[in-house]
Amino acid sequence: MKRLLFFLLMTSRLLAQDGGQLYTLYCSACHGADGKGATGGQFPPLANSAWPVGNAERSIKIVLLGLNGPVEVNGKTYNLEMPPQGAAITDENIAAILTHVRSSWGNKASAVSVDQVKKVRASLGKRAEHWTADELLKLHPLENVKPPIEKLISHYYKGSFQKMPDFSKLTAAAVEEEPSGLIDYSDYANTDNFAMSWDGEIFTPAGEHEWILDSDDGSRLLIDGNMIAEIPTIGPIGRTVRKKVKLTQGMHKIRLEYFEFSGQEGLSVGVKIAGKPKVKWLSKETAGKPGKSWPEIMLKPSADRAVIYRNFIQGTTARGIGVGFPGGVNMAFSGDHLTAELIWSGDFIDAGHHWTDRGVGNEAPASDQVLKASNLSAYAFTSEAASAWPATSQVATRFRGYQLDDHGNPNFAIEVSGLRVLDQYRAETSPAPTLVRRVRLTEKPSAPVSLLLLNGTNVTQVSAQECQVGDVTIKVEGAAIRYANNTAILDLKEGEVIVRYTWK
Amino acid sequence: MMIRSILTILLIAPLVAAPQQSDYYQRQEIPLPPGEVMEIGSIAMLPGQKIAVATRRGDVWICDGAYADDLTKVTWKKFAQGLHEPFGMFWKDGWLWMTQRPEVSRIKDTDGDGLADTYETICDKWGINGDYHEYAFGTDPDKEGNIWVTLCLTGSAGAGSDWRGWCMRVTPDGKMIPTCSGIRSPGGIGFNAEGDAFYCDNQGLWNGSSSLKWLKPGSFQGNPTGNKFHKLANLPAPPDVTSGSRVLAERKKFPEFIPPAVVLPHGKMGQSPTAVAADTTDGKFGPWKNQLYIGEQCHSQVQRVCLEKVNGIYQGAVFHFLEGFEAGLIPLRIDPSGIIFTGGSNRGWASRGSKPFTFERVKWTGKTPFEMLTMSATVDGFEVTFTEPVDAAAAANVANYSMDAWTYILQSSYGSPEVDKATQKITAAVVSADKMKVRLTVDGRVQGHVHHLQLNNIKAASGQEMWHPEAYYTLNEIPTK
Numbered sequence: 001m002k003r004l005l006f007f008l009l010m011t012s013r014l015l016a017q018d019g020g021q022l023y024t025l026y027c028s029a030c031h032g033a034d035g036k037g038a039t040g041g042q043f044p045p046l047a048n049s050a051w052p053v054g055n056a057e058r059s060i061k062i063v064l065l066g067l068n069g070p071v072e073v074n075g076k077t078y079n080l081e082m083p084p085q086g087a088a089i090t091d092e093n094i095a096a097i098l099t100h101v102r103s104s105w106g107n108k109a110s111a112v113s114v115d116q117v118k119k120v121r122a123s124l125g126k127r128a129e130h131w132t133a134d135e136l137l138k139l140h141p142l143e144n145v146k147p148p149i150e151k152l153i154s155h156y157y158k159g160s161f162q163k164m165p166d167f168s169k170l171t172a173a174a175v176e177e178e179p180s181g182l183i184d185y186s187d188y189a190n191t192d193n194f195a196m197s198w199d200g201e202i203f204t205p206a207g208e209h210e211w212i213l214d215s216d217d218g219s220r221l222l223i224d225g226n227m228i229a230e231i232p233t234i235g236p237i238g239r240t241v242r243k244k245v246k247l248t249q250g251m252h253k254i255r256l257e258y259f260e261f262s263g264q265e266g267l268s269v270g271v272k273i274a275g276k277p278k279v280k281w282l283s284k285e286t287a288g289k290p291g292k293s294w295p296e297i298m299l300k301p302s303a304d305r306a307v308i309y310r311n312f313i314q315g316t317t318a319r320g321i322g323v324g325f326p327g328g329v330n331m332a333f334s335g336d337h338l339t340a341e342l343i344w345s346g347d348f349i350d351a352g353h354h355w356t357d358r359g360v361g362n363e364a365p366a367s368d369q370v371l372k373a374s375n376l377s378a379y380a381f382t383s384e385a386a387s388a389w390p391a392t393s394q395v396a397t398r399f400r401g402y403q404l405d406d407h408g409n410p411n412f413a414i415e416v417s418g419l420r421v422l423d424q425y426r427a428e429t430s431p432a433p434t435l436v437r438r439v440r441l442t443e444k445p446s447a448p449v450s451l452l453l454l455n456g457t458n459v460t461q462v463s464a465q466e467c468q469v470g471d472v473t474i475k476v477e478g479a480a481i482r483y484a485n486n487t488a489i490l491d492l493k494e495g496e497v498i499v500r501y502t503w504k
Numbered sequence: 505m506m507i508r509s510i511l512t513i514l515l516i517a518p519l520v521a522a523p524q525q526s527d528y529y530q531r532q533e534i535p536l537p538p539g540e541v542m543e544i545g546s547i548a549m550l551p552g553q554k555i556a557v558a559t560r561r562g563d564v565w566i567c568d569g570a571y572a573d574d575l576t577k578v579t580w581k582k583f584a585q586g587l588h589e590p591f592g593m594f595w596k597d598g599w600l601w602m603t604q605r606p607e608v609s610r611i612k613d614t615d616g617d618g619l620a621d622t623y624e625t626i627c628d629k630w631g632i633n634g635d636y637h638e639y640a641f642g643t644d645p646d647k648e649g650n651i652w653v654t655l656c657l658t659g660s661a662g663a664g665s666d667w668r669g670w671c672m673r674v675t676p677d678g679k680m681i682p683t684c685s686g687i688r689s690p691g692g693i694g695f696n697a698e699g700d701a702f703y704c705d706n707q708g709l710w711n712g713s714s715s716l717k718w719l720k721p722g723s724f725q726g727n728p729t730g731n732k733f734h735k736l737a738n739l740p741a742p743p744d745v746t747s748g749s750r751v752l753a754e755r756k757k758f759p760e761f762i763p764p765a766v767v768l769p770h771g772k773m774g775q776s777p778t779a780v781a782a783d784t785t786d787g788k789f790g791p792w793k794n795q796l797y798i799g800e801q802c803h804s805q806v807q808r809v810c811l812e813k814v815n816g817i818y819q820g821a822v823f824h825f826l827e828g829f830e831a832g833l834i835p836l837r838i839d840p841s842g843i844i845f846t847g848g849s850n851r852g853w854a855s856r857g858s859k860p861f862t863f864e865r866v867k868w869t870g871k872t873p874f875e876m877l878t879m880s881a882t883v884d885g886f887e888v889t890f891t892e893p894v895d896a897a898a899a900a901n902v903a904n905y906s907m908d909a910w911t912y913i914l915q916s917s918y919g920s921p922e923v924d925k926a927t928q929k930i931t932a933a934v935v936s937a938d939k940m941k942v943r944l945t946v947d948g949r950v951q952g953h954v955h956h957l958q959l960n961n962i963k964a965a966s967g968q969e970m971w972h973p974e975a976y977y978t979l980n981e982i983p984t985k
Binding site (some may be wrong): 335 | 524541559561562584586587606608609617619620621622623624625628632634635636653665676678682707708753770771803850851852853855856858860880913915916917918919920921974
């Protein structure tokens with residue numbers, strides 16, 4: 001019987017006006033036959049959502065051109081891409097589908113006419129880009145849904161701040177209306193050296209409500225002009241401040257100030273209304289999950305074996321090979337530049353981002369203290385690197401992979417000008433956490449080659465065998481460090497060079 | 505008594521008549537290691553009836569017992585971790601070769617402790633820039649030992665890194681040979697029985713519907729986004745096709761434009777095709793010898809394709825085949841003993857199968873469904889062969905057939921409606937003496953169109969009903985003799 005039904009569905013021409021069948025064909029794979037979002041809600045629901053009801057122009061625009069990037073529906077953030085359907089579905093069918101969606105699963109909104117779709121299509125002209133949720137919400141705010149913070153305005157300031165600046169003396173680099181009503185700094189490309197402030201209004205019932213603030217680096221929360229919570233210094237997430245404040249019923253002014261110096265960043269603010277069980281988050285980030293709307297899957301080495309993470313790691317190239325060693329020593333080797341470009345201590349990396357949804361973007365090391373050792377191809381002829389490291393080297397290189405020892409420590413194999421270089425890494429934990437690297441040139445090179453140890457960072461020269469970067473001391477045996485304009489270079493000979501990176 | 509008999513007939517008749525997948529094929533889930541997220545992207549067959557799978561999270565596990573009748577005794581051992589989303593893996597001479605996002609590699613356990621310790625990079629000469637959509641899908645070795653790799657466009661829409669939108673051949677010693685241009689977003693790649701390479705490209709920009717495409721060396725596949733990379737290897741510029749045109753019109757201008765061999769009409773025959781695998785079981789999986797199976801991620805299905813070459817161009821028909829898999833299918837392996845192993849994931853792209861990931865096998869029960877075995881183009885129509893003798897009276901009645909056809913716009917925007925619709929008239933249906941074929945004379949066929957053939961009321965001579973009475977034939981070329 002099921003087959004018969006299927007047969008009938010496939011053979012009776014899809015009636016142009018049958019929105020339900022068209023919905024099944026074009027939409028249900030992702031939004032679910034029941035409108036609740038396919039596969040247990042991994043995709044945005046259309047049932048009981050404010051998005052498809054209200055002003056139909058919003059939905060017509062999404063169907064025509066698609067939607068890309070984060071979108072919040074009923075308190076959950078989805079970061080997917082809906083492909084544009086305007087070229088695939090006729091205006092008649094779009095009207096039928098949207099009419100179906102707006103009148104199904106408890107949704108009660110007016111029908112969409114073919115004329116409405118035609119008008120919206122004409123108004124878009126040659127535009128082909130996907131919409132973003134923010135852009136659409138500015139044009140067509142969700143109806144009857146109050147944002148967490150109303151009338152929210154953000155100010156963005158550039159500068160190297162190590163404590164909260166006096167905002168009255170700064171000039172904003174950008175001012176934005178935030179229709180989402182959520183505290184969110186992530187729309188700004190810079191993730192270092194900035195400060196922001198947000199001002200808006202929030203409704204509370206009468207009672208003593210608990211405010212929750214956490215940030216990396218500092219932040220300050222003011223309600224009705226009174227500072228109620230502060231994280232004054234540079235530091236990581238986890239320094240949560242909670243403060244109960246008695247308020248009357250009604251609208252209250254809310255102001256949040258924030259600065260980020262360097263490294264990781266994060267900001268979460270929420271309020272637990274008296275008598276309610278859950279915290280209402282006023283920021284895109286929520287406590288304990290800085291910068292993320294995905295579950296944490298922190299990768300950890302075992303007691304005696306390193307763990308490898310090959311993926312897109314922020315701060316190195318796309319061919320990143322992260323290695324987390326026992327004892328909290330970590331690195332990311334660039335398969336393009338052929339060296340450990342990132343070195344850090346503490347936790348290794350959170351794979352939750354790449355291992356859920358589509359895995360969009362780069363993942364930063366799970367540490368605030370990352371040494372970015374270099375950012376150029378690491379091998380060059382010594383003659384090319386006489387005074388500065390060449391942006392593009394003449395040395396032919398080829399990555400040949402890696403061998404793991406019994407503890408999972410990698411020994412990378414690289415061809416440099418036809419010679420084999422082995423670059424082995426392992427960790428020591430006492431007396432101090434140390435990354436030990438052995439670079440071995442198996443033959444004498446016909447023309448001398450050099451290895452880029454550090455560039456683009458403030459090197460403190462100690463000697464030809466030692467230098468310092470931030471809280472990392474680098475000691476070299478078997479070669480001398482050659483310094484050139486904040487660059488540290490090792491001129492290689494046949495044999496082994498040992499480099500030790502030690503944290504204070 | 506009379507009433508009861510009629511009732512019995514009414515109740516039983518539909519049960520007897522309606523063919524079910526389980527009559528012909530047994531689909532079984534293979535138990536996975538408990539607690540592990542096994543989003544399977546690759547399957548490789550190892551000696552001793554072991555199977556290696558690679559997951560989207562970058563683990564390789566080895567499964568023992570997947571061939572046994574009792575699947576509860578399956579055991580798993582983790583072999584490797586930390587790989588970058590391998591799509592395409594095979595075993596050769598003691599090594600597991602694989603196509604990872606950034607490279608073709610091979611890995612091995614040299615010290616015999618059960619864990620891979622040697623990870624050799626064979627070729628990493630294509631570009632990646634960190635975009636999540638820059639997938640790479642690789643094949644088994646071809647007759648020369650080369651691995652064919654299709655490189656998805658950046659964000660499935662751009663050419664942000666070198667060689668995006670191209671198919672490359674990688675030689676065993678790591679050379680990379682640019683082979684085809686015009687690719688959008690592959691979901692899988694494989695060979696037909698003759699050894700020609702095919703891949704599935706997904707509906708999107710410059711791709712009106714998903715389809716199975718023939719990777720003829722030197723060919724252009726339809727999406728010009730990655731054309732500029734020809735300069736990297738001093739190759740001739742691929743066709744600068746015109747948006748709003750049709751595949752047929754453009755390939756008449758540009759002979760290197762090879763049309764999709766078989767269009768998989770969007771929504772009707774899946775909407776996210778993946779693996780390509782030829783039935784090399786020599787009849788152990790049913791009568792589909794040398795036909796192709798296509799994995800389908802969104803609809804959690806396997807489609808069946810028969811191909812023929814007309815005027816040097818591949819074309820053919822796609823039929824519904826297997827369905828009801830537990831998640832979106834990605835890789836598909838056919839064991840010569842007559843078992844399909846498949847698996848997949850719906851992470852990031854939803855599927856009808858509602859589990860987040862799955863590993864399954866399908867065996868033939870030995871009962872052959874009554875189906876169209878092949879559909880091929882003739883000078884004046886189509887010839888359909890059957891899996892068993894057909895009820896000749898029904899099959900000779902032209903009223904029991906209907907046909908309509910359409911094509912898609914070749915355009916820079918996403919997808920296409922079905923356009924240029926036409927309805928064909930079946931003017932004659934001649935059944936062969938052995939009742940194994942029917943030759944249809946068809947008025948109004950359109951070159952370049954997908955021709956949808958619907959059979960109604962046509963049963964086997966034995967009375968068996970047809971399991972899937974429709975086919976979609978892509979008529980790139982019309983035979984002249």
